[in-house]
Amino acid sequence: xxxxxxxAPLLAVNNLNIRFPSVHGAVHAVRDVSFTMGREKVAIVxxxxxxxxxxxxxxxxxxxxxxxxDSLIFDGIDLQRLxxxxxxEIRGKRISMVMQDPKYSLNPVMSIGKQMIEACQxxxxxxxxxxxxxxxxxxxxxxxxxxxxxxxxxxxEVSGGMGQRIMIAMMLLSSPDxxxxxxxxxxxxxxxxxxxxxxxxxLVQDTGMGLILISHDLPLVxxxxxxxxxxxxxxxxxxxxxSKLDQxxxxxxRGLLSCLPSHATKGQPLAxxxxxxxxLDEALENRGLRV
Amino acid sequence: MTDHQEQAVIAVKDLAIYxxxxxxxxxxxxxxxFAIPPRQSFGLVxxxxxxxxxxxxxxxxxxxxxxxxxxxxxxxxxxxRTKAFYKKVQMVFQDPYASLHPRHTVDKxxxxxxxxxxxxxxxxxxxxxxxxxxxxHKFRFRYPHQLSGGQRQRVAIARALxxxPExxxxxxxxxxxxxxxxxxxLNLLNRLRAELSLTYVLVSHDLAVVSYMCERVAxxxxxxxxxxxxxxxxxxxxxxxxxxxxxxxxxQGYDRxxxxxxxxxx
Numbered sequence: 007x008x009x010x011x012x013x014a015p016l017l018a019v020n021n022l023n024i025r026f027p028s029v030h031g032a033v034h035a036v037r038d039v040s041f042t043m044g045r046e047k048v049a050i051v052x053x054x055x056x057x058x059x060x061x062x063x064x065x066x067x068x069x070x071x072x073x074x075x076d077s078l079i080f081d082g083i084d085l086q087r088l089x090x091x092x093x094x095e096i097r098g099k100r101i102s103m104v105m106q107d108p109k110y111s112l113n114p115v116m117s118i119g120k121q122m123i124e125a126c127q128x129x130x131x132x133x134x135x136x137x138x139x140x141x142x143x144x145x146x147x148x149x150x151x152x153x154x155x156x157x158x159x160x161x162x163e164v165s166g167g168m169g170q171r172i173m174i175a176m177m178l179l180s181s182p183d184x185x186x187x188x189x190x191x192x193x194x195x196x197x198x199x200x201x202x203x204x205x206x207x208x209l210v211q212d213t214g215m216g217l218i219l220i221s222h223d224l225p226l227v228x229x230x231x232x233x234x235x236x237x238x239x240x241x242x243x244x245x246x247x248x249s250k251l252d253q254x255x256x257x258x259x260r261g262l263l264s265c266l267p268s269h270a271t272k273g274q275p276l277a278x279x280x281x282x283x284x285x286l287d288e289a290l291e292n293r294g295l296r297v
Numbered sequence: 298m299t300d301h302q303e304q305a306v307i308a309v310k311d312l313a314i315y316x317x318x319x320x321x322x323x324x325x326x327x328x329x330x331f332a333i334p335p336r337q338s339f340g341l342v343x344x345x346x347x348x349x350x351x352x353x354x355x356x357x358x359x360x361x362x363x364x365x366x367x368x369x370x371x372x373x374x375x376x377x378r379t380k381a382f383y384k385k386v387q388m389v390f391q392d393p394y395a396s397l398h399p400r401h402t403v404d405k406x407x408x409x410x411x412x413x414x415x416x417x418x419x420x421x422x423x424x425x426x427x428x429x430x431x432x433x434h435k436f437r438f439r440y441p442h443q444l445s446g447g448q449r450q451r452v453a454i455a456r457a458l459x460x461x462p463e464x465x466x467x468x469x470x471x472x473x474x475x476x477x478x479x480x481x482x483l484n485l486l487n488r489l490r491a492e493l494s495l496t497y498v499l500v501s502h503d504l505a506v507v508s509y510m511c512e513r514v515a516x517x518x519x520x521x522x523x524x525x526x527x528x529x530x531x532x533x534x535x536x537x538x539x540x541x542x543x544x545x546x547x548x549q550g551y552d553r554x555x556x557x558x559x560x561x562x563x
Contacts, residue, residue: 229550267509
């Protein structure tokens with residue numbers, strides 16, 4: 007089992023397409039997205055509307071649009087053929103997702119402890135006592151200093167950074183093989199942001215979990231992840247090693263980097279991004295940009 | 298410092314703003330003083346809850362003041378702001394998705410401040426301000442939901458500029474926008490400041506944005522002003538306080554060894 011997991015990719019996505027039908031014709035939100043990943047840290051980066059979140063959701067079977075793909079294979083399981091019952095066995099247990107804003111993802115009228123135990127019991131089918139022990143263990147793993155106090159608190163009583171740590175703790179209860187983090191830190195302060203990333207980094211190192219980090223912050227993910235997929239208008243326009251971000255080829259990636267204030271000389275206007283329609287049609291392979 | 302205060306357009310003296318009572322009282326702003334000379338771009342940075350936005354809201358007359366004084370051109374501000382004050386000082390809010398009336402067209406949004414202040418040449422002023430913020434005229438009769446985030450923020454800036462104010466209070470004007478759009482809005486703000494000799498008070502949590510935009514930066518932490526930094530010509534600051542140094546390091550990206558050394562400043 008272990009041998010197989012290291013050889014075969016953890017996740018293989020082949021020609022994923024997502025369309026949203028509307029009265030003005032279908033909106034093609036994700037176009038021919040293909041990638042494979044092992045137990046590593048992969049980032050999906052792009053602007054709002056580039057389809058990065060929809061890609062993450064489609065893997066979990068949560069996209070409200072029309073999803074089609076040549077194949078969607080997670081650890082040898084064909085996700086497209088799963089019944090909804092079988093999908094539930096995977097969702098949350100083997101693939102988890104951390105959403106952007108803890109304010110909207112936690113139940114406001116349930117104490118944190120209660121919702122954690124509920125999740126734990128459904129996923130792992132353990133006794134309440136075992137669930138409690140597991141929850142405490144996970145809260146400590148995300149470096150919450152007083153897990154007892156946090157356990158009794160309601161979501162509005164904790165700070166944003168704390169809420170996000172609780173979300174991550176909840177997602178990790180069942181030790182998933184793949185964690186999809188959709189902008190897990192963009193609502194947080196810079197120092198807290200880095201601390202949360204450090205926690206996820208440890209989990210990847212220690213448990214061999216795969217991590218998909220969805221973000222709009224290109225320099226940040228470059229310093230954190232192993233590989234970066236850059237998305238523009240639903241398409242992966244460039245795939246590169248995080249360490250080689252400065253060698254990025256695609257004008258979109260370069261544009262995203264050069265429009266940051268830190269790259270400009272003070273007093274000089276910032277470079278702005280000139281979008282080109284041709285980016286929409288080019289296939290990645292033709293440009294030879296695939297790693 | 299005394300020199301600054303004599304000629305300052307905005308001066309904040311020993312400002313204190315509290316929320317709540319008794320045990321639960323929060324000192325949102327705690328004895329903060331600074332002065333801004335005319336035509337300067339002054340930055341306020343800090344993490345969430347540091348009191349940076351509260352100071353800006355107090356300047357705009359949107360929050361109460363418990364202690365201390367706010368001065369505009371050396372004159373103490375009254376609790377009830379006059380029309381003349383808003384003619385001179387205007388604010389741009391963080392989220393252009395929330396700060397524009399969803400059922401007013403761009404035209405109506407821009408005409409409203411003019412009507413309040415009794416301007417006659419509404420037509421010319423709307424055309425002029427749309428040109429200033431580089432918003433094509435075809436957008437004039439559209440609703441906010443028909444515009445992109447960057448275009449909406451341009452409308453919000455145009456609404457503030459239409460009264461020809463001298464001071465703009467900018468509350469995280471780009472944090473709801475993508476980096477590519479942020480660059481456009483920051484360029485626009487810089488160009489307008491040069492063209493119209495404006496004074497900016499810019500609140501942001503992003504040290505890179507503030508050091509690019511401002512000449513002087515106040516670093517806030519839990520209601521207190523930790524450090525006043527001068528930004529040199531290369532956009533560099535030389536912080537002395539541990540808190541500011543950590544903030545500086547944190548904005549440089551992920552580095553495992555560095556994060557281990559972070560101190561929680563709670």
